[in-house]
Amino acid sequence: MKILLVRLRLIGDVVFTTPLVRVLRRKYPDADLTYVVEPLAAPVVHGNPHLDDVIVVPKRSGVARWRDDLSYARLLRARRFDMAIDLHGGPRSAWLTWASGAPMRIGYRMAGHSWMYTDVVERADDLLPRHSVVKQWDLLAPLGIEACEPARDAVEMPGDSEADARIARVLRDAGVGPFHQLIVLHVSAGNPFRRWPPEAFAAVVVELARRDPGRRFMVTSGPSDAVATPAIVDRVREHLGEAATAVSEGRFDVGELQALVTRAAVYIGGDSGPLHIAATTQTPIVALFGPTLAERSMPWRDPRWFAEAIDAGPLPCRPCHQRRCQPGDFRCLTGLTADRVVAAAERALASRNVDVTQTGVRALHA
The missing domain is CATH 3.40.50.2000 (Glycogen Phosphorylase B;)
Incomplete structure (x- = not known):
């Protein structure tokens, strides 16, 4: 056949x-x-x-x-x-x-x-x-095929050894060593209605960096919002001073992004393609949802691998078709505070040392 x-x-x-x-x-x-x-x-x-x-x-x-x-x-x-x-x-x-x-x-x-x-x-x-x-x-x-469930049929994407070698060089050049905690943040989305404000991403990086000097950060974006990455990194460097060497930026193809996330301690990003590339790895994930629902597009993977959804909670306009913000203030995005994302990132980092099989995927609302 x-x-x-x-x-x-x-x-x-x-x-x-x-x-x-x-x-x-x-x-x-x-x-x-x-x-x-x-x-x-x-x-x-x-x-x-x-x-x-x-x-x-x-x-x-x-x-x-x-x-x-x-x-x-x-x-x-x-x-x-x-x-x-x-x-x-x-x-x-x-x-x-x-x-x-x-x-x-x-x-x-x-x-x-x-x-x-x-x-x-x-x-x-x-x-x-x-x-x-x-x-x-x-x-x-x-x-006549029955419904699936993520523990048996998770999303997958084959790794690319050449992409992994390129990422190894990128991280080495950025000063990221084997004893650092690498945190990857993807700060753009092809759909502008799903973009968390750049200043919020910057606040997350600053707070996580201040809590542990052994952390290193790679801020990534796609071509749809390429200006966001340097803006965020510049803002972070203003706050961190000499510690700003812990923060790098980059744009990567699909294979390189998967290789980068595979090497990370945690991935933080909104509901876009890179989030689901991250889901093909075992790296802990903090997923940010604005106008969309975690129930519809949460990373679909084995519940042994930590994934937590953060959203603004129930809103009369959420979810929406993402063509026009009816209230006009993008409250589904601005309602996601940096401190909640930082707390989720800390839980994700801690999950690497515990068995999360029983808890699986989590969803937290405001």
């Missing part, structure tokens, strides 16, 4: 598909599993031991995109897939699923596109407190 999986973009959402990939391999051990993805998220699934092939389709626009899609449609049809599952639920993924010619095509009900599938699944409301990984299991209902 040949099975095609389509999830084109958004790093965190591609990470969320990896438990499903493992389950399909378990149900169909002799199947040929192929994954279609766009370039930015491709490193998440490259080298996945449960996949036989990864097809990377360029992300372009206009005539170039149509040419790409026609070319890849011919490629997919030539593979003669028996089944195609659209994990994405967008116009392009629906078209590629249909164009594969697979006799069984599973996808979400979408206006104007449902006819492209042979098996249509109702799509749950994004605002419901139901985890994204669990929601994807709805697509497996036509196959």
